[in-house]
Amino acid sequence: VEVALPLPVHQTFTYRVDGPLPRAGSRVLVPFQRAERVGWVLGPGDPEGIRGIRPVLDVLDREPTVPPDLLALARWMSEYYVTPLGITLRSLLPSVLSDGSREVLRVATGVGGGTPTRSRSGPAGSPRADASGPEASAHLTSRARKVLEAVASRRGEVRVAPLRKALGMGSIWPEIRALTSAGLLEHETLPPPDPPVRTRKVVRIERWILDLGTREETFGRAARQQECFELLEASGGGIELAVLQDEHGFSRSVIGGLEGRGLVRVADEEVLRDPFRDGPPEPASELTPTPAQASAIADLVGALDEERPAPRLLRGITGSGKTLVYIEVLKEVVEKRGGSAIVLVPEIALTPQTVSRFRTWFGEGVAVLHSALSQGERYDQWRQIRAGEKPVVVGARSALFAPVRELGAVVVDEEHDGSYKQSEAPRYHARDVAVVRARMAGALCVLGSATPSLESWRNALGGRFRLLTLPERAKGQPLPPVRVVDIRTRGKKGTTGPEGPARILSPELTDAVQARLRRGEQTILLLNRRGYSSFVQCRACGEVQECPHCSVSLTFHRGRGRLLCHHCRYEQGAPDRCPACGDPDLSFRGLGTEQVERVVAETFPRARIARMDVDTTSGKWAHHEILGRVERGEVDILLGTQMIAKGLDFPRVTLVGVVNADVGLHLPDFRASERSFQLLSQVAGRTGRGELGGEVLIQTALPGHYAIQAALSHDFPGFAERELMERTAPAYPPHVRMVNVVVSSPDPEAAASGAEEAARWIGALIGEGADEGRKGSGSGPEGSGRGPFAGIRLVGPAPCPIERLHGRWRWHFFLRGGTPGGMTRLLRGFAQEFQPPAGDIRVAVDRDPVALL
DNA sequence: AGCACGCCGACT
């Protein structure tokens, strides 16, 4: 059989099987080098040209874990995103199914003199203090001794991978081998663990008694048994044994009696874990669709019958009721056609509230896949989906790969959201893969957003997607009026100096908040930057503290009293004087949410304030706790980063204030304007949802910027038109497809030369060095070849905008244009054949990147 | 990724 292994190698392997061939998509345990690994069977293998073929050790699945449709999708992703198939498959499945074999070590038991003692870490080479050890230990290397000591100091079995990490050593297999052959250690490869399944005892009706006469005859004078049986009947046939005993008082003998008559059976059943199980219930109010909703629904329902329905782009302003449209489509798929559907939602919008809207209609038929699930919980959901018990799957990015049967529709809500792009290999975009999965299944794909990505918008304008619009809010409320407050002139006039509160909360915004407090209404304040200040600068010498691993300034977090790097985990104590010149006069620059919180608390001492950003939501359910307080009216001002901009629906929020709309607008990324516009539009949509109306105030130093102007008038088409124009010269997505190749190394020279060599390699294939010479459009590739690579242009290499990250120096270059097929061939050749120069150099290929930092 | 093998400089 041909087997895909989760290795960073663009190659598959062939193994021998005795007995029937396992079906494609089944997992197998195979010997690989000196370890055992889990891989996936792809089909019959070709033994031609392979020396010693090794045998499959075990077939781990009775039914393939990867059904044929998902295997085909994985193959497509593997090609398109230039990622080995095994790594792609691993990322589509619950991790328990692929985390593979575990190599364990333990101190050998059979050795005379007992276990080697805990070391007293004598100098290497010195005579051993404990004479009890066998002779063999005398000539161990110091490395081997370290390994042995480490194993001995942890009791029981020790896994190799964590041990190696703890020791900070490279490969420790030579040492392990030496120790095993010296009889000091035992080494064993354990099979993959059984997926964790908890069970409990459940009493379930085995034989139903419908006829009254039979019933009397059966039970006779066994009144308790009859009662118990009737309770079981009333509750659908199954009750947990412990509940029957403890809560209903049926003794073991009553249940035993029923068992003896063959009426019930006591069996172990799996306990399924589901943290969303107790989400708040939502009344199933049957809403009447607006005319716009009704016509969107009609189109979508009609599309379900098409052979190959075109993807639909549903553009509905915030509050226009896109979810109602989704639900109607799902009902059609699930109830009328017996199919299943997948609904993708951005991670932070995946709340019990969101889920409960689907639960209202589909009840237990809804599976939820969420990043906060434990491995076991995820696996539980996955099994139920595969068993066909959950026709509706709601989840974040990876829910797209739910093994549903009869896929009828895929919905991608907030399709413009950047969190749909995976940042590790396979670097897929779930929106794009959703279109592909739906197409492969002949299913309908619905992309929904108030502010579609320009990629989808262009597809809709060009007819590849069908555009559906919900131009009005479902309850007829108007979109809130938006006002701009120019903050350029503030500060000088402010009473407390240039850094004082007046610069942070303009008089206009202060008055507006004050009015809400007086009326008992709520305010949302957005500032898309966490921490207290994004950098700390010495007023004497100008020094700014940077992260030692990344080329970014350290952010001051006042709550923790520390400086943190927002890219890696680095942190250090906050300085009280400049580390360079010793001057104590430090200025805290670059406003963050912590500082706003402080200013707001000082300005409105009576207000109840909640802050929501990644620093206040570290716990698993912290989001829900904070939002619950807002919902119950225990919060007057909710302050936070972009995580408060999505999906919240609180009718008493009548003011949204954007503290500084310019954060992010100047990032060196062609999507900076698009992201700002989306964020402003989204947060604006948080108000005016109830009868109280609403208002939005945007503070900015760039009141004339088109992204802000468009947000003022809620004008998505206008914004899109302008932005599409901005991206024509030089050509950026969506006009061309783009690939970002990032080369990194701990050594800055190696990163630069690695990027140059990689670019040269590709340049030679596509017939050009770089793109600079050509101005204007990217068309007309006269000299540059007309083969499969025609039209592909290379730009760069250059240092990445964040040139150092996690201790690695980074260079990158772009490829753009050409045909998708040509690009795939180019990239595959590159991935398979390009050898980076020696040293620790990594090459990451990011196709259709969403962020270029 | 993780392993073996081979080369080379440093240390005993």
Place this chain on the structure above:
DNA sequence: GTCGGCGTGCTC
């Protein structure tokens, strides 16, 4: 003469 630190090529 050995040990340990890389670089290179291969894994069914």
